[in-house]
Amino acid sequence: MTRLSIAACLGEDFLAQALHREHRHVPGALDVAGLMTWDDLNQILAGHRLEPPRMRLSRDGETLLVGGYTAPVATRRHTVWHRLHPAELHARLKEGASLALDSVDELHPPLARLAEAIERELRTRVQANLYASWTSTEGFGVHWDDHDTVIVQLDGAKRWRIYGTTRPFPLYRDIEDPGEAPTEPIADLVLWPGDVLYVPRGVWHAVSADQGTRSLHVTCGLQTHTATDLMTWVSEQLLTHEDWRRDLPLLAASDVQADAVDGIRKRLAELLDDPTLIARYRAAMDGQAAGRMVPSLPYIDGVPVDGSLRVRLTTARAVLDVGEDMVTLSAAGTVYEFAPKAEAVLRPLVDGRTVDLATLADTADLALEDVAALVQELVAGQAATVGSLL
Numbered sequence: 001m002t003r004l005s006i007a008a009c010l011g012e013d014f015l016a017q018a019l020h021r022e023h024r025h026v027p028g029a030l031d032v033a034g035l036m037t038w039d040d041l042n043q044i045l046a047g048h049r050l051e052p053p054r055m056r057l058s059r060d061g062e063t064l065l066v067g068g069y070t071a072p073v074a075t076r077r078h079t080v081w082h083r084l085h086p087a088e089l090h091a092r093l094k095e096g097a098s099l100a101l102d103s104v105d106e107l108h109p110p111l112a113r114l115a116e117a118i119e120r121e122l123r124t125r126v127q128a129n130l131y132a133s134w135t136s137t138e139g140f141g142v143h144w145d146d147h148d149t150v151i152v153q154l155d156g157a158k159r160w161r162i163y164g165t166t167r168p169f170p171l172y173r174d175i176e177d178p179g180e181a182p183t184e185p186i187a188d189l190v191l192w193p194g195d196v197l198y199v200p201r202g203v204w205h206a207v208s209a210d211q212g213t214r215s216l217h218v219t220c221g222l223q224t225h226t227a228t229d230l231m232t233w234v235s236e237q238l239l240t241h242e243d244w245r246r247d248l249p250l251l252a253a254s255d256v257q258a259d260a261v262d263g264i265r266k267r268l269a270e271l272l273d274d275p276t277l278i279a280r281y282r283a284a285m286d287g288q289a290a291g292r293m294v295p296s297l298p299y300i301d302g303v304p305v306d307g308s309l310r311v312r313l314t315t316a317r318a319v320l321d322v323g324e325d326m327v328t329l330s331a332a333g334t335v336y337e338f339a340p341k342a343e344a345v346l347r348p349l350v351d352g353r354t355v356d357l358a359t360l361a362d363t364a365d366l367a368l369e370d371v372a373a374l375v376q377e378l379v380a381g382q383a384a385t386v387g388s389l390l
Contacts, residue, residue, distance in 0.1 A: 006118045006150060009196050019122075020148065020169075020200055023162050025189050029196040035110050036154050036218060041132065044107050049081050057089075057097040061141030068092055093132075098139025098209075104130040104218065105292070111218060112292060116316035118150060118220055120352055123282055123317060125223040125289060133158075136210030142181045144204045146172040148222040151199065153191035157211040160197060162187040163204035170202045171226070178202065191217065225285070233281050234271055241267055283319050287330025291315025294385035303376040303386055305369045307358030310390045313349045313383060320350045331383035338374065345371055354390045 007014045009029040018024045045055070057064040069089040070082035093099060101107075105115040105128035115126040133139055142163065151160075164186045167178035181204045190211060191197055199205060201224060209215040238244040243263050249256050271277065291314040296303070303309065318331035320343070327343045329336040329350070338346070344364035348355050361371045378384035 006121055006196075010198055014198070018198060023187065023200065023203060024198045025187075025191075026196050027192065028194045030152055030194050032152060032154050032194050035114060035152070036104075036108060036130065036216070038155065038216065040108060041101075041130070041216070044101070044104070045084055048107065050084075050101065051082060053102065055099070055101050057092050057099055058139040059095070059097040059137055061138070061143070064092060064097055093134050096135045096137030098131060098133035098137075100139070101130040102127070104128050114152070114218070115220055116292070116352065118222070119289075119316040122222060123286055124225060127221045129219050129221065130216070131207075131219065132214070132216050133209040134214045136208050138206055138208045140207070142204055142206040144170065144178065144181075144202050145199070145221070146170060147201050147224050149199045150220040150222070151191065151197040152218050152220070153193050153195045154216045154218060155193055156209065156213045156215040158191045158215040158217055159208050159210050160187075160189045160191060161185040161206045162189070162199070163206075165202045165204065167202060169226075171224070230278065230281050233284065234268070234277075237271060238267055243267065283330070286317040286319050287335065288333050289315050289317040290332055290382075291317070293332075293382050296379050296386045299379075299386060303372045303379060305372045307361065307368055308356055309386050309388065310354050310356045311349065311360070311375050311378075311384055311386045312354040312390055313352075313378070314385055315383060316352060318350045318383065320346055329383075331378070332381060334381040334383060336377060336381070336383075341366060342374060345374055349384065
């Protein structure tokens with residue numbers, strides 16, 4: 001898969017006109033060769049113990065009992081796990097069940113790269129779930145999701161009926177139910193391999209493989225950021241002020257309570273008066289994003305001075321700030337400070353590239369041992385991983 005710009009796939013005006021606003025379908029937007037095949041799925045199912053709800057079957061909006069397609073296995077240590085029974089799995093799928101595999105980006109590197117490419121551009125955490133189905137029976141019924149989704153059709157065809165919203169921007173934890181789904185769709189779409197569909201949260205939809213062919217697609221769910229999340233972060237910033245840490249005067253006279261509220265309001269107003277507040281929040285969330293942690297075995301004693309060793313960041317949302325006297329990298333919850341020459345080492349990594357140490361040393365005009373030492377700092381902070389075949 002070539003380097004992906006999800007915004008480019010969905011149109012030049014996607015960020016300004018569609019993101020968080022309306023669904024968008026773009027046929028043939030993405031080359032899906034090498035992303036995920038049926039053989040890849042077979043190997044994942046055969047090589048991992050995927051207990052529900054990580055891997056599950058659903059039909060008509062109901063999750064099937066795991067005993068219908070697995071056999072229990074008791075180990076000599078008296079633990080029980082469910083071994084997949086291929087013949088029973090085939091039977092359930094033929095009867096109309098859909099297969100769902102959550103967080104497939106943690107199991108299949110090409111889909112991890114897809115998720116990271118979307119994260120890098122849309123600046124939010126992405127989880128990729130895989131769905132496979134063979135019949136016109138709907139696996140999940142008419143439903144809505146509490147997060148935006150980017151869907152990529154990998155094989156076959158899938159019909160999507162979009163019904164619109166009944167409650168704008170519903171949340172997982174909300175104070176009001178969205179009510180009943182609309183009865184008439186506002187769009188009736190069929191996705192073929194390479195098609196990309198964006199669906200905002202709260203949009204009712206139903207999905208079925210009713211085109212006479214099987215279907216395999218991946219849904220990339222985008223973490224939601226709301227004003228509530230912003231205010232949670234703001235309240236943490238206010239802990240630097242003593243009056244924001246002080247106990248509330250719950251038992252004091254009303255005038256004392258009023259003064260306390262007035263002080264809280266003034267502190268909060270000072271912070272909310274900053275026009276860069278949302279940008280600061282985004283940078284903070286990016287720097288804290290853990291990404292996909294990857295060990296760097298066998299190098300437990302440090303990164304060796306080996307020019308052929310390759311390195312990449314474990315997070316797609318690292319923030320690089322370049323000053324006159326210092327370069328600051330915020331990645332995976334840690335802030336690193338380096339000399340200005342380190343920018344040439346860090347820039348390709350922040351851009352999502354996987355680079356060998358020798359190339360980084362040549363680009364930055366630094367000694368190989370200095371580059372290895374810098375990378376070791378990142379590996380120690382879980383912000384980078386090294387290996388020979390990354």
